[in-house]
Each structure stands twice: as structure tokens, then as C-alpha cells.
Amino acid sequence: MAATRLAQRPQLSEEVADHVRTRIMSGEVRPGDFIRLDETAAALGVSVTPVREALLTLRGEGLVDLVPRRGYLVSPMSRQDVEDIFWLQARLSKRIVDRAITRFDEAALENHARLVEDFETAAVTGDPDRVVSAQYAIHRSINRASRSDKLSRFLNNAARYMPYRLYAEDPDWRSTALEDNRRMLEALRTGDVETAHAVVDREFTNGADLLIAHLQRAGVWDEDRDEDRGATLVAQA
Template identity: 55%
Template sequence: MTTTTARMARRPQLSEEIADLVGNQIMAGDLRPGTFIRLDETATTLGVSVTPVREALLTLKGEGLVDLVPRRGYSVSPLSRQDIEDIFWIQLTLARRLISRAFENFDDTDRAELNRLVEDFAEAASSGTTASVVQAQHRIYRTVNLAANSDKLVRILATVSRYIPVHVYAADPEWCAEQTALNRDLAAAATENDAEKGLRSFEAQFTDACARLIEHLESAGVWDES
């Protein structure tokens, strides 16, 4: 059993873990539209029973990532460039509100913490693992979200963020370098209490991420027959 499957086997929310894993594979183009996802094969690969896999696929069906084909099972739903653009448009729209509120609430402790986390990200980006890069960026966003003090909005954003295959970015040295610079822009904006500058940093992050994911999916041949 691999480290990933061993970790899955002992986590309580197993179906959610599987939904995240399969959803990321779909959004990264590893599982292409029209591909059938077999319950038994997936369960065997992950070292789990069929039940949490079925529950995970039901979750993904609700998110529009898979379709249930009668008497055949689950297949990956169509995914267009417009879908990707829409996902990032929603993210950016929500993030604008959150960053504005966060800047209203930031105190000196928050600003110092944000600066520290940005440098932690830079270190992870230059010498860490993909997982450490993902975690470091998550901590930065979490700090902003906590300062915004908008629980329901953060929860909605978290739901939308499930569509983003974060490992694709974390494994890309060019993205890591660009994100390091944008994170530092955000920290500088917080230090200067410049909300407009902070908004520009977030807008640049999401615009760049959208373009990179579309390019990645094009390179993977997801739309070759479109």
C-alpha cells in the first residue's frame, strides 16, 4: 500500500478524500471527459472498499464532474475552456470581497504573520515538496480568510476551490516563482495597508492560475477532439 492509500485507510472522512483525489485528476486532465471510472478498479488502486468510492463519485456527480450512465457506471463529464474561466471568475469575485474585508481588519500581528508565511512559501517553493508548497500557500489564504471574518463567504469559496488541481501548480517551478513574487506583493500591500494593491495581487494570481490551467489542459490533449 502506498503512502497515499495508507493515509486514506486511516482517515475518517474517506469518501471526501477520494472525491478530492479523483476530482483533482479530472481537473488536471489525468481523467479525460468520457472516461469511465470503475468502482472496483478505483477501490483496488486506493486500497479501500467500494462503498467510499461510490460515495465519492456521488459527491462528484453533484459537483458536475462525473455523470451516471445507466447500466454503465460513472463517466467524466465534459469540461470546456469556458468552464475553467467561469470557475476562476467565481473565485476572483468572492476573493475580492474577502481581501477588501481582510484589509479593513488586519492588525500588526496579522501583517507580521502574513509576511512570515509568505517567506515560508518562498522557502517551500525553492526547496520543498509539492505538498509543502500547497500547504504553504493554503496558510497564506487562510490568514486572509480569517481576517476577513466572513465565515459563509469563506465556505462558499472553499467549495469552488475544490475544482482547482493545486498539485499542478505546486509542481510547476515557473508558477512557484511567479506566485512567490505575487505573495510578496500581497504582503507588501498589507504592510502598507493598501487594499487596492492587495486586490491587484489577488487578481494577478487568479488570472495567471486560470491561464496556466487552460494551457496545461491543452497540452494534455483534453480538447484535441473538441
């Protein structure tokens, strides 16, 4: 893992948690792998304290387990777990869209259209950071229009599990996302709830399928490897 330096900010442990969470959800570290405090701190250029706090957060999310006298290791994750994460996001998103679609005024629609254009520009350049930022802005626009603060927070918490750069680096995903963003914009303009729901369903179904396929290729569900690792941990306990 290449060394990086995160600025010393109050939310530093949250940034460390985001970093480790992304490594887990992208298959860079796999179930049964240990997350070393010292190695992670050195790679990010931070002290051990925010790393420990981050791992406590991830333990609460069910992404890592604490093994006495050994440290933290990545928890098991099934295909169903991934499907459930995306199913939840789709359900919450539909509820938010139902409220937002009646509350977009002309100014908000013009702003949303500019955000779609920003995404198109980012998608053409292929810059993953710009793509992630542009897509986030589009979703935030809809969330704000819904005036459903608590529901939007629940959705943001579920969205933390998505390794956005994995998608942003995929040209096919960018092309599909642009098409979906345009369809959603038109649905918001015309009040077409059915199309808006169809866009949400496709976005999260495709997202789940892409991530499951990626994790499969990464060997996250390598049954022989999992059995060997489980036997080793039992013997060392």
C-alpha cells in the first residue's frame, strides 16, 4: 500500500475508516486478512490512535472482528451481504425520489441539469475523483430537494460501503451512469415517478452486479482459501 498522508483534522478517524472500508469493499483486503494498526498508520502518515478509533467504528459496522491478542481481521462477507446493501440503498432512494420529484422548482431543475453536465464532462475526462464528486453532487441534489434529512442520512450511511472509485474507473459504468442521470433529470422535469424508480432500480442492480463480479475475481469468495484460513485461526486461538 503506497504511503499517503492525511491532514490532522478532527474527523481524521472517519477518513481512516473510509480508507479501510474502501479497501475491504473493493477486495484489496479480504475476509480473514488482518488489518495491522502500525502498518495502516504508517501508510497513511498518521498516529495509531485514529486507526484504532477507525477500526472500532468498522467493528460496529460488522466489517472487522477483534481477535484477542491478535488484532483486527476482516469479517466474512457474502454475496447476499452485498446484495442487501444495494437493496437497502434502492429502497431508501425510491422513498427520497418520491418526495423530491414533487419539490423540484425551475431553479432546482436548472441546477440539477448543470450537475448532469458536470458529470458528463468528468466522465469524458475519465478522472475518477471528478466522476465520484460529480455523481455525489447529483445524488445530494435529489436528497436536498426531498427535505428528508434523517432518511438522507440513513442513505449516506449505507452508501459508505460502495467503493466509488471502482465504478468511476470503469468506462462502461460511466456511460451507463450518464444515461441514468439524464433519464432521472427528465423524470424530475415531468414528474414521472415510474421512470425515476426504474432508474434507481437499474443503478443499484448494476452496482451490485459489478461489485459482486469484481469481488469474485479478487478471490473474496475463494472457498478453499477461506477454509484454510479458518483452520489456521482456530489452531492459533
